[in-house]
Amino acid sequence: MHELRRIVGFLGQYRRDAVIGILLVVIESAFEMVIPILMADIIDVGVATRDVDYIVRQGMYMGVCAVLSLVTGLMYARFAARASYGLGAHLRAAEYERVQGYSFTNLDHFETSSLVTRMTTDVTVIQNALNAGFRPMVRGPVMLVIGFALAFYLNTELALVFVAVAPVMAVALVLIVRHVGPLYGVLQRTVDRLNDVVQEMLTAVRAVKAYVRGDYECEQFRRVNEELAGTSEHTFRFAVLNMPVLYVSMYTVTTLIMWFGGQMILGDALAVGELTGFLSYVMQIMNSLIMISNVFLLLTRSLASIHRICEVLDEPVDLASPEHAATEVEDGSIEFRDVSFKYRADAQANVLxxxxxxxxxxxxxxxLGGTGSGKTTLVQLIPRLYDATEGEVMIGGRNVREYDVAALRDAVAIVLQKNVLFSGTVRENLLWGDAHATTGELLEACRQARVDEFLDRLPGGLDYDLGQGGxxxxxxxxxxxxxxxxxxxxPKVLIFxxxxxxxxxxxEADxxxxxxxxxxVTKVIIAQRVSSVMEADQIVVLDDGRVHAVGTHAELLASDNIYQEIYASQTKQHGPCGDGGAAAQAGAVQAADALVGSAASPHEEATSSSHDQLDPSKGGER
Structure with a gap:
């Protein structure tokens, strides 16, 4: 119930609409409950005394009550719709904003498909429950209380018949709700799996077609789709049992009341109009119980969705800005002080x-380093996408934990291993770097990145639509x-x-x-090709999460066996590199000097090193 009260708090400015809606439902119910009393008077007084004026007058009162009930019902629908859809909008906005504040560690706790379901399907369930259940949620208890009061007012003995049957209905409803409640959570998790399969297929549709795996993907979808259908069937098979139970109870009560009522009429202990009015109240009470049972089922399903949404909202963000955080990065100096890192606290080994x-x-x-050596993990600690498990990461002379997270990441630009473009034009994507950049600044950045080589060939240039994901x-x-x-x-730090x-x-040379x-600008370049980093001020060689060596190209080529192996594999020098003695090392250094000389001419480098284009790009390393 705490989670339910919390979700209700997201009504915000729509709380007023919800309160007005409640009042309108109460007024609507009150008008409807007056009608059976007027009808009983028409039969027992007007018809019995053949007083036409009385019948007409009471009939007009009934008509006025019906019209007022209709008007208040229509007004309620407007306010209820505003409240429910406003709540849905606020919940989606709160979830989306919360996810934007997540670190990579937080995002690892949720599947992407699950987050999509929680922001769409789960919110829709709550929204529909409020919109469809708001009226019966208020109307049901109001009609139940007023109906019981007026039924006892008309005839206490007949009212006791209904009281005897009510506990049976209550017990049946409780049993159904307790059984169905957990099934709704299973149902939503099955929707997660369906969304996961659909998202994966649509994202990788080109690979699916290239490998002719359409039949396999169809089989995967068929399996999870049938699982969802089976789960839904199992869930709702029990959920709909409330209606037969309630209708059996309603007809049993009606039969008993007509039996006892008929006996009382024959004994002159009850008037026909009283029995007619009493039966109307019985129908009202039974309808209110049906509405309450439906509300319980809606609420049960909503509670499963509410819990899933609260999991997103309650996820503790482990990368928060400290109080009195620094908002300015002095320079691009970077220092790692005895840093170790692992992605999960329960992991047996560190990545770094x-x-x-x-x-x-x-x-x-x-x-440089082999796949899985920790290169990407190392640079992700610089803009604090993850926090170091041990040690300190310093930028501009300060620990990264001391900075405001937004200010730190503004000072660090990272071009990710997986290229990410967004739906929209070239201009709109570039403006992510600087929202206020002029066309001239955009073109200058394109020149530096050699985008200008193909930009003129795109229809519309900067205004060319890149499509979804580029x-x-x-x-x-x-x-x-x-x-x-x-x-x-x-930026002050630029990471590639x-x-x-x-x-x-x-x-690449350009x-x-x-x-x-x-x-x-401090530039950190992760690369697979030696030619990409050989002119760097220093080169870091990582091996199995540890710094194996640090030095210039010439120093590493002369002394580090891993660097020698990487260099030899890319220049097709298969002589002994690590244990070949001084002569082999001298030969490697001479080859390196020749390569450095050729690098001065980009086009010569492109020709002499064309075999490097066959080197596969790294994939999958974190």
């Missing part, structure tokens, strides 16, 4: 182990657009997470040349 690094402001640092451009073009977007932030793997060597002209 005792990493200690110092990166001066304005320098360029390359990061499906209208190639992988290399996506990477260059993401780089341009990052450059528009004018294997962000040029899909571009050719000549274009991008490196443009980046070299950026002053006062």
């Amino acid at each position: 182990e005792h990493v200690t690094l110092s990166i001066p402001a304005g320098s360029t640092v390359g990061v 499906v209208n451009v190639s992988g290399g073009q996506k990477q260059r657009l993401c780089i341009a977007r990052a450059l528009l932030k004018r 997470d294997d962000s040029t793997s899909a571009v050719d060597m000549a274009t 991008i490196r040349s443009a980046l070299a002209s950026l002053t006062g």
Whole structure:
């Protein structure tokens, strides 16, 4: 019930509409409950005495009550709709805002499909429950109380017949609700799985078609769709039992009342009009019980959705800005002080182990290592996408935990391993980097990222529609657009997470040349190709989450066996690198000097190193 009260609190300014709706339902019910008394008077007084004027007058009163009941009912519908849909809008906004504040760790706790279901289907369940259940939720108890009072007023003996049957209905309803309640939670989780399959298929539809796996995906959908159908059938098979129970009880009560009432009429203890009016109240009471039972079922299903929504709202955000947080990053210097990290507290091994690094402001640092060595994890600690498990990560001389999270991430631009573009035009995507950038600034960023090489060929240029997720451009073009977007932030730290793997060597050399002209920006470049980082001020070699070596290209080529192996594999030098002695190392250094010389000419590099384009881009590493 605490969660229910909490959800009601999201009505906000629509609370007034809800209160007015309640009052209108009470007034509507009161008008309806007066009608049977007027009808009884017409039969017992007007018809019995053949007083036509009395019949007409009472009939007019009945008509006025019916019209007023209709008007208040229509007014209620308007206010109830406003309250329910306003609540739904507030809940979706609250969930969406909460998710925006999540760290990567928080997002790991929920499947994407589950979050989509919680923001759509679960909110709709609550919204419909309020819209459809608001009237019976108020009207049912009001009619029940007033109906009982007036039934006892008309005839106490007949009212006791109904009282004897009421406990049977109550027990049956409680048993049904207790059994159905948990099934609604299972039903919503099944909807999660259905959304997961649909989302995965639509996201990877090109791969599905390329591998001719349409039949497999159809089978996956058929299985989860049948699971949802079976779960729904099982759930609602029990949910609908309340109606037969209530109708059997209603007809049993009606039969008993007519039997005892008839006996009382024959004994002159009851008038025909009283019995007619009493039966009307019995019908009103039974209808109110049916409404209350339906409300209980709606509420039971809503409670399952309310719990799922509260899980999103109550998820503790582990990356919050501290009080009196620093809002300005002095420079782009980066330091890792004995940093260890693991994604889950219960993980047996760390992803990073005792990493200690110092990166001066304005320098360029390359990061190399095998798949799974922790390269992406390392750079994700810089903008505090995750927090270090042990040790400290420093930027601008301060621990990243001391900064306002938004200010820290504004000072750090990261081009992710997986390129992300949004539905909209080229201009709209680039403006993510700087919402106030002029057309000239956009074009300059495009020039630096070499987007200008294909921008003129796009219909509309900056106003070209990229489609959903940027499906209208190639992988290399996506990477260059993401780089341009990052450059528009004018950050103090610029991180490239294997962000040029899909571009050719000549274009990559041009991008490196443009980046070299950026002053006062610390650049961290994760790469698979040695040629991408060989001109860096220092290169960090990671191995199994540890810093294996740090140095310049020439230093590592002369002394580090892992770097030598990477270099040899990419230049097709298969001689002994790690244990081959001074002669082999000298030969490697000479080859490195030749490669450095060729790098001065991007187009020569593109020609001499064309085999590098066959190197697959890294995938799947976190």
